[in-house]
Amino acid sequence: MTLQVTNTLTGEREAFEPVNDEEVLLYLCGLTTSDPAHVGHARTWTHTDVIHRWLEYLGYDVRHVENFTDVNEKIVARVGEVGQDEAAVARHYTQSFVEDMRALNLKRADVYPRVSEHVDEIIAMVETLVDGGYAYESNGSVYFDVTADPDYGKLSNQDVDDSEARGDEDERAEKRNPADFALWKAGGVAPEDIEEHRHDEAAPAEEAAEQAQTWDSPWGEGRPGWHIECSAMSTTHLGETFDVHVAGSDLVFPHNENEIAQSECATGQAFANYWLHTGMVQVADEKMSSSLQNFTTARAAIEEFGVDVLRTFFVSTVYSADPTFSEETLAEAEERWERLERGYERAVEAADSVDAVAKAPDEALRETVEATRADFEAAMNDDLNTREAMAALLELASAVHAHVDERDRYDYPALKRAIDAFEELGGDVFGLSFGSRAGGEVRVAEDLVELVLDLREREREAGNYERADELRDRLDDAGVEVEDSDDGPTYRFE
DSSP, rough: OEEEEEEETEEEEEEESSSSSSSEEEOOOOBBBBBBBBBHHHHHHHHHHHHHHHHHTTTTTHHHHHHBBOOOHHTTTTTTTTTTSSHHHHHHHHHHHHHHHHHOOOOOOOOOOBGOOHHHHHHHHHHHHHHHHHHETTTTTEEOOOOGGGGTTTTTTOGGGOOOOOOOHHHHHHOSTTOOOEEESSSSHHHHHHHHHGOOTTTHHHHHHHTTTOOOOOSEEEEEEHHHHHHHHHHHHOOOEEEEEEEEEEGGIIHHHHHHHHHHHHHHSEEEEEEEEEEEOTHHHHHEOOOTTTBBBHHHHEEEEEOOHHHHHHHHOOOTOOOSSSSHHHHHHHHHHHHHHHHHHHHHHTTTTEEEESSOOOOOHHHHHHHHHHHHHHHBBBBBOOOHHHHHHHHHHHHHHHHHHHHHSSSHHHHHHHHHHHIIIIIIIIISSTTTOOOHHHOOOOHHHHHHHHHHHHHTTTTTHHHHHHHHHHHHHHEEEEEEETTTOEEEEE
């Protein structure tokens, strides 16, 4: 069965056909580095991760690009709270995001571009739009003229004539049309633009605004507009046309709509062929949002529930759904994960026992293993239906329990195939930690061992051999066997 996806751009279910038969180019609208990542962000991250993993399962190489927005008024509003200027605040939250991503067992993107690194590309794209008659300069700012693009509104089905005016009073006065949007903003950041985003611990708005970054441009000193950044970064790293653009559904308009308009007018080519939008996590009938202050941070959720329960919660609904984050739904996710984990563990225990033999066939288990693979693949190819794919894995767990409970001699070949299915489908695709193949805990342990070994090497270089030996002994006590060689130390878990 060919992968089918629901394309927001067309509103249709379509067969997935990448530009290149061997490689899929994927872009995810990343986060603004002004607040901690919350559970809603983590859900979009995880579903994008599963999309990435499924495309690899289908045999594609995946070039995955995900940006960090490190230039924004909301970041300036945090000056004095977690950093003394805009760049320092952005650096703080970027590091936090990376740590959360690693904790969630996400596959690494190929590139994590930042706005501050791509100002030259942004300016070049704005110049192209001005030269092509799609944008105009006004008092040192540059605006995209939505009336110059006959296709404007094709993603969100917005009518330009019905669009509300956007921007502050000065910006609205500079624009030709109410729906025009800024590509380049003259000057720095006005205190009033950050006041509503400030926390009590942050510097006064006037002081914080002075720490905003600016750059020289053909139109004078200024800063990039919000929407242009994704166009410049995605085309820089993926080319003028790429396959999949993922974003939260709250970004369809105006952000994604404006991305398409400015990108296609600048290049004359189609921008992204498939648009996939993830739903919004709900809390008490409201969207989880940093601005509403109704969020649970990704880090707090990981600490409270664990990575596997959280990922199980995410994939138990399809990517486009709006799941509710509550004690009840997390308890359901925990029960699902425990059923899967115990099913996997019992399959391993039975397969590794003396009672697992070659000639004790259990046709019911064998058929369930094959059905699990078929149902899982069919569900994932049906618009990435993780909910039905999860149901297939739960059926496999039930079949394993029945096999082990009802028999004295176990069907080793069937158990081996069941273990492979758990690890390949639940582990490699869903990112759950069956065994050590996808375990976030294992990676954390490895990181800690390498940290201790780095410290040990520094102690040895400083001549503190007794302290270095003590660190090696502590690792040995913890079950880590260290071997020294000319190329440096290596280790293995006993």
